[in-house]
Amino acid sequence: MEKPELTIDKMAAFCKRKGFVYPNSEIYGGIAGFYDFGHLGVELKNNIKREWWKSFVHQRDDIVGIDGSIITNPMVWKASGHVDGFTDVLVDCRKCGSRFRGDLLIEDKLKIPTAGMSLDDIAKEISRHKIKCQKCNSELSEPKRFNLMFSTNVGPVQTSSSMAFLRPETAQLIFSDFRLVQENARLKLPFGIAQIGKAFRNEISPRDFLFRMREFEQMEIEYFVHPDTEKQEQCHYLDEVLDYELNVLSADMQKIHNQMERMTIKECLSKKIIKTKWHAYWLAAMHKWFVGLGAHAERFRIRQHVKDELSHYALDTWDLEYEFPFGWKELQGLSNRTDFDLSQHMKHSKTDLSIFDEEAKKKIVPHVVCEPSLGVERAFLVFMFDAYTYDKSRENVVLKLHPKLAPVKVGVFPLVANKKELAEKAKQIYNELKKEWVCFYDSSGSVGRRYSRQDEIGTPLCVTIDFQTLEDFTVTIRDRDTTKQIRTSVNELKNVISLFFSGEKLTKLGKLVEQS
Numbered sequence: 240m241e242k243p244e245l246t247i248d249k250m251a252a253f254c255k256r257k258g259f260v261y262p263n264s265e266i267y268g269g270i271a272g273f274y275d276f277g278h279l280g281v282e283l284k285n286n287i288k289r290e291w292w293k294s295f296v297h298q299r300d301d302i303v304g305i306d307g308s309i310i311t312n313p314m315v316w317k318a319s320g321h322v323d324g325f326t327d328v329l330v331d332c333r334k335c336g337s338r339f340r341g342d343l344l345i346e347d348k349l350k351i352p353t354a355g356m357s358l359d360d361i362a363k364e365i366s367r368h369k370i371k372c373q374k375c376n377s378e379l380s381e382p383k384r385f386n387l388m389f390s391t392n393v394g395p396v397q398t399s400s401s402m403a404f405l406r407p408e409t410a411q412l413i414f415s416d417f418r419l420v421q422e423n424a425r426l427k428l429p430f431g432i433a434q435i436g437k438a439f440r441n442e443i444s445p446r447d448f449l450f451r452m453r454e455f456e457q458m459e460i461e462y463f464v465h466p467d468t469e470k471q472e473q474c475h476y477l478d479e480v481l482d483y484e485l486n487v488l489s490a491d492m493q494k495i496h497n498q499m500e501r502m503t504i505k506e507c508l509s510k511k512i513i514k515t516k517w518h519a520y521w522l523a524a525m526h527k528w529f530v531g532l533g534a535h536a537e538r539f540r541i542r543q544h545v546k547d548e549l550s551h552y553a554l555d556t557w558d559l560e561y562e563f564p565f566g567w568k569e570l571q572g573l574s575n576r577t578d579f580d581l582s583q584h585m586k587h588s589k590t591d592l593s594i595f596d597e598e599a600k601k602k603i604v605p606h607v608v609c610e611p612s613l614g615v616e617r618a619f620l621v622f623m624f625d626a627y628t629y630d631k632s633r634e635n636v637v638l639k640l641h642p643k644l645a646p647v648k649v650g651v652f653p654l655v656a657n658k659k660e661l662a663e664k665a666k667q668i669y670n671e672l673k674k675e676w677v678c679f680y681d682s683s684g685s686v687g688r689r690y691s692r693q694d695e696i697g698t699p700l701c702v703t704i705d706f707q708t709l710e711d712f713t714v715t716i717r718d719r720d721t722t723k724q725i726r727t728s729v730n731e732l733k734n735v736i737s738l739f740f741s742g743e744k745l746t747k748l749g750k751l752v753e754q755s
């Protein structure tokens with residue numbers, strides 16, 4: 240598969256031009272790291288979240304969802320380690336005052352990975368390679384740690400005791416609500432709790448459009464298993480993924496040759512590259528989810544964190560990475576968090592969060608064997624990059640989004656705008672179709688131009704009402720990807736569209752229209 244030539248800046252410009260994503264408050268000069276979703280972007284984003292929730296909550300028996308609040312008791316963040324340890328390395332320019340993330344300055348200049356570098360190492364590299372301010376080329380300050388949590392005050396008086404944080408991840412709400420959710424949903428191990436919601440991080444260097452933002456959304460699952468190693472290894476879903484292939488880059492491979500290898504999940508487990516069955520299962524399940532929604536399988540790899548890179552809570556972490564135009568980057572983190580979080584919250588809240596093991600007749604603290612944590616906006620970028628295709632013969636962009644993700648499902652056009660009967664019939668059909676799907680009615684410009692406009696925003700089907708419709712009550716339907724058209728009766732239209740969206744080929748669903 241060819242690497243996309245599309246840069247992240249071109250993608251940002253396309254998203255703005257077509258109504259997907261706008262820089263926030265642009266009329267006032269904007270604000271770095273914040274974006275607004277336009278009329279098409281909000282549909283795509285909602286579709287991504289809906290598909291994720293359907294796959295990982297509604298279609299499973301072992302996972303339930305919650306929706307926690309953004310502001311919570313600050314003790315949550317003390318217990319989780321975020322107050323003391325959720326930091327990045329900040330360096331400022333001594334002359335112009337610009338601020339940079341120390342590790343990213345090194346990555347940009349030396350093109351080396353910096354994962355896990357200590358404050359001292361970063362200081363040494365900056366001084367050794369005489370790295371300067373990216374804006375004015377002046378001397379940089381000594382690096383220091385900077386906490387990424389946004390703070391606010393709750394209530395009318397601003398004191399240190401009224402201070403609270405905007406959540407930097409959704410995960411902690413799952414742990415703090417753990418007891419209530421487990422009891423009320425009567426969950427038995429192994430089980431998961433899922434959540435989709437906003438997270439806020441005061442990133443030092445927000446960059447690459449939606450990739451590193453200050454306000455974004457996460458889709459997270461905490462998957463809990465029994466603490467006994469033997470029981471942890473009972474993964475009932477493993478058979479579904481044993482033969483599934485992934486590009487793999489383990490910590491050892493990074494040390495030896497830094498080349499990824501294509502392997503099945505079975506091989507990864509038998510060679511002990513992935514340590515637990517659950518971790519292997521979730522890595523494959525998440526990759527499958529992307530591919531099932533039209534992403535290109537070979538643009539993904541799984542990469543294990545090297546020892547120094549692991550977060551304070553993680554026993555083992557694998558990232559699902561994607562080859563963005565600016566390199567292989569983390570799309571989703573999948574960590575084994577053990578019982579770190581539940582134990583911390585038990586200690587700090589003095590509340591028992593253990594559950595009773597009926598078989599062993601004792602209390603146990605479940606382990607999070609895997610926490611798949613995915614940014615909605617990073618998923619948004621992946622689907623956009625993989626869908627974006629420039630079609631030379633059509634001379635326009637065709638956004639080949641999976642029909643489930645496409646913001647508009649059906650375009651409806653009267654062949655010509657100035658014929659009253661055609662317009663009336665087209666409006667009638669449009670009003671009927673929009674009861675089922677998001678539709679767009681367009682009567683301006685040539686039909687060819689209208690097709691191009693829908694191609695560019697990813698609309699899978701366009702229905703045209705022409706003069707023949709007035710005679711025999713049939714319409715044409717055009718497939719975005721093939722440009723093939725069929726003719727079908729209006730009475731059958733909803734049925735044909737439903738069959739197409741459930742996976743049938745359009746050409747099998749009606750009489751093929753000869754195109755000149």
Ligand code: GAP
Pocket residue numbers: 407408409410440442449450451452453455457459569570571572610612613614615616617
């Ligand atoms: N609960 C674990 C956690 O939050 P993380 O690796 O810090 O782990 C998980 O974040 C995911 O959230 C990332 O893989 C990414 O998809 C998304 N994410 C993190 N920071 C982000 C940012 N500044 N902008 C956009 N997405 C971000």
